[in-house]
Amino acid sequence: MKKYFRLHPYVKVIDGIKECALYNLFKGEVFSISKDEYRMLNDCENSIPLDEIENIDYKFISDLKDNGLGLDYETKMFVNKNIYGLPQVVNDVFKRVFLNKLFIEITNECNFNCEFCKNDNILFRKTGCKKWPSYNEKLSIEEWSEIISEAKNLGCKNFVIMGGEPFLKFKKLKEIVSLIIHFNNNDDIKIIVFTNGFLLDDEKILNYIKHNNITLCIQILADNDLTYEKISGNACVFSKVVFPTDKLKKTAVKYDLVILVSKFNENQIENIFKKFKDSNKKLEFIYPIKNKFYSEKYINLIYNRTKNFIKPSLPSFDRFSKYNNCYKNSIAISCDGLMYPCIMSRKLYLGNIRKVKLCEALIKSEDLGYSALCKDKIEGCKLCHKRYGCFDCRALEMSATNNLLGMEFCNLLHE
Numbered sequence: 001m002k003k004y005f006r007l008h009p010y011v012k013v014i015d016g017i018k019e020c021a022l023y024n025l026f027k028g029e030v031f032s033i034s035k036d037e038y039r040m041l042n043d044c045e046n047s048i049p050l051d052e053i054e055n056i057d058y059k060f061i062s063d064l065k066d067n068g069l070g071l072d073y074e075t076k077m078f079v080n081k082n083i084y085g086l087p088q089v090v091n092d093v094f095k096r097v098f099l100n101k102l103f104i105e106i107t108n109e110c111n112f113n114c115e116f117c118k119n120d121n122i123l124f125r126k127t128g129c130k131k132w133p134s135y136n137e138k139l140s141i142e143e144w145s146e147i148i149s150e151a152k153n154l155g156c157k158n159f160v161i162m163g164g165e166p167f168l169k170f171k172k173l174k175e176i177v178s179l180i181i182h183f184n185n186n187d188d189i190k191i192i193v194f195t196n197g198f199l200l201d202d203e204k205i206l207n208y209i210k211h212n213n214i215t216l217c218i219q220i221l222a223d224n225d226l227t228y229e230k231i232s233g234n235a236c237v238f239s240k241v242v243f244p245t246d247k248l249k250k251t252a253v254k255y256d257l258v259i260l261v262s263k264f265n266e267n268q269i270e271n272i273f274k275k276f277k278d279s280n281k282k283l284e285f286i287y288p289i290k291n292k293f294y295s296e297k298y299i300n301l302i303y304n305r306t307k308n309f310i311k312p313s314l315p316s317f318d319r320f321s322k323y324n325n326c327y328k329n330s331i332a333i334s335c336d337g338l339m340y341p342c343i344m345s346r347k348l349y350l351g352n353i354r355k356v357k358l359c360e361a362l363i364k365s366e367d368l369g370y371s372a373l374c375k376d377k378i379e380g381c382k383l384c385h386k387r388y389g390c391f392d393c394r395a396l397e398m399s400a401t402n403n404l405l406g407m408e409f410c411n412l413l414h415e
């Protein structure tokens with residue numbers, strides 16, 4: 001009797017130029033497999049009986065069954081591969097303009113004067129704050145009110161407030177947060193504020209954050225006052241930043257730490273991790289693009305894309321296989337009203353909010369192909385077995401190579 005093997009609906013077999021992979025979208029696991037194993041599984045998925053598959057490896061098939069990835073069948077079996085959301089053809093017919101995330105650059109001013117942060121358009125890090133130049137009058141609160149109202153109508157639930165230093169403009173921040181809450185009836189929204197943490201020791205600000213359920217993303221630059229001063233030009237910063245994070249830990253306020261690795265603090269990173277051992281934290285880097293501030297010590301990690309590999313699931317697989325990991329359904333607005341698909345992609349201009357609507361910017365982002373810029377459309381990635389879970393940064397690639405499809409910061413296929 002013939003025997004057939006089929007992977008479960010939630011298991012995807014992915015090809016690659018060096019290695020291939022199996023994604024278990026139910027458990028969020030990824031297994032590397034060889035080219036031969038890929039070919040074998042492809043035959044299985046095409047309902048070829050096991051004994052007709054060239055060089056079949058029964059041990060490999062048996063291991064897959066033991067790991068809950070597939071089953072034997074006695075007849076050809078149709079396995080309905082799980083799909084998430086509407087099929088592409090239906091999506092194309094009922095195209096709906098939807099905004100998932102709005103980035104609000106509330107100010108380009110800052111109370112720090114970081115060595116690596118100039119008032120220019122050169123990008124070599126992605127930590128959520130920079131003193132970008134502005135060209136027009138800053139948006140008024142009335143203009144932000146119209147924008148947030150339109151964002152609500154487009155279904156937006158995620159608002160990210162950035163700077164400069166947002167808490168430097170506390171009055172404006174409060175007004176914008178009130179507008180977000182007002183237009184959404186406090187319903188199911190998420191507000192994130194990026195900050196350098198310096199003003200968080202102000203009890204008023206801390207209480208406000210608590211009261212309005214704001215999530216903080218705090219940039220950490222060093223493990224002592226001296227290095228902080230060298231980087232930011234401000235005295236006693238570390239003590240001021242640590243104090244509120246100690247306090248935040250004891251409250252229900254959600255916060256994440258972004259530790260920015262630079263040549264100034266490269267020997268302090270382990271200590272920073274120890275110091276903040278109970279907090280959510282991730283490393284970010286100064287990238288080696290036209291600057292002398294990046295860390296030589298961490299250069300391998302900078303070029304290691306797999307550090308940003310996310311656990312695959314049905315929704316994430318759907319997103320990564322069709323869309324760009326950042327640009328889809330997102331709009332960033334600078335403090336003077338210019339729109340981009342992300343706050344750092346300043347070369348991908350989508351219009352001035354004083355002249356065009358948010359929905360027009362979203363449509364432009366679709367039409368120009370930014371939203372749909374998935375890894376299958378990037379020459380250097382389309383043969384990588386990690387491509388449906390890899391979170392890359394097109395803004396940094398563009399800054400390094402002057403090409404939106406650039407491949408400077410990945411060494412996976414060149415190792």
Ligand code: SF4
Pocket residue numbers: 110111112113114116117129130131163164165196232
């Ligand atoms: S805290 Fe951020 S915005 Fe402020 S100077 Fe430093 S890098 Fe620039």
Ligand code: SF4
Pocket residue numbers: 305306375380381384385386387388390391392410411412413
């Ligand atoms: S950047 Fe591209 S080549 Fe590198 S790991 Fe991600 S998908 Fe693979």
